[in-house]
Amino acid sequence: MQDNPAKDLIPYAGQTVGFTETFLVPFLERQDASWRAGDRAALEALCRKVDIAKKVWKDYSPDWKTARVKEPLPLNWWPLLVAAFLQGATQAQSLPADERPVCLKFLNSAFRALDLYRAAGGKDFADELEQWADDLAGREIAA
């Protein structure tokens, strides 16, 4: 799963709407190592939702400040969210040294999102995603 999370996770998520459709799926499908405009800002905004608000809604305004669809993110979409943090963390490993610490911020949110997913009863892909996060953390901290 580590090489291509989207392959397994996108069909599992089923029909996606809101930011999962406009951001998560395209982000995961791209599978490239480069950042595109808005990627980092989107992931940082999602970090705030997960780490501070501990709630993620189905959709947000383009600046991520207001919930556009105030319904909780369905459980089957959470693995996508975790994978996006992990892909973001992987991409951040190629950033210049002074920007690279954002990798650990995304990893941190991946662990938190996994906790929230499990607390809500989510099981599918959780162990694999956690293993991916552990491996990435080990490599990043040793680097």
Add this chain to the structure above:
Amino acid sequence: MKTIPLTVLVHDGPMARAYLAALRYHGFKPERIIHLIYENHPATGKPVGRLLPKAMREGYQRKSQEASFFHWPRQLKKTHGKLVAAVSDWTAEVTGFSKEVFEAVLGEERLENFAETTETLKITNLKDARLQKAVEKIAPAVVLFTGGGIVPADLLNIPSLRVLHVHPGHLPEVRGSDGLLWSVLTRGRPGMSCFYMAPGIDTGDLIEAIDFPVMALNLPEQSLEDPQGFYRVLYSFCDPILRASLFGRIATNNETFVAIPSEGQDLNQGVTFHFMHEKLRARVYKKMLEREQ
């Protein structure tokens, strides 16, 4: 003891006491302490001593607050003695502070001993109009903010008032929560930064940012068996003392507190971190135990 033109806004606890003890260590006494007494319990948010007669209520609120804010350092000293000693030893080594500074974080000394004058102020939170009014009254002034959380913009915008704060991370690189841990994780060592507060998280004009030596705690691996205890020891006996060490140095170099040189931060630089997940914390603690080869 030399009186310095500084008001310390005391959110009582290890942090405030460390600052005050560090100033005393350097031979300084702030001209004023404003001791904040919270009418609501910090953990439950419920009014404290609501049913008591007014005359007894304030004393009870003060006692209750003291018991709550100093609970962990006092408790940890009894239950995690070796851990506290190892963390304090390393912190003493890098700051040069005497044991009196470390004892101060237990909050057993009267607050009044640390400043020329001490006034208490009952508030519900930092947005309380009584706090705004009290601070407006002392302006022009330089105030040291010793608590956590967000200081309201209205307070920071009071004309001729400068609010100082020490953040436990090297700015502009490490902003946000758990700065001590994120500094060790991303830069390999603790860092501290003193700045003039501005609306926004750790974004004000920077006075000084420093890195401390790599942490090498003299402890066995078994010390990590109680990660929550480890976390609390760091935040009781290391983080406050390192902050106070930087502030003591700044006070020594700028005794008048007038126009301390500062520089705007590049807000595009650095990362704003959130509270660290236990899994990453565990890796940080391991790093803290690693000996330099």
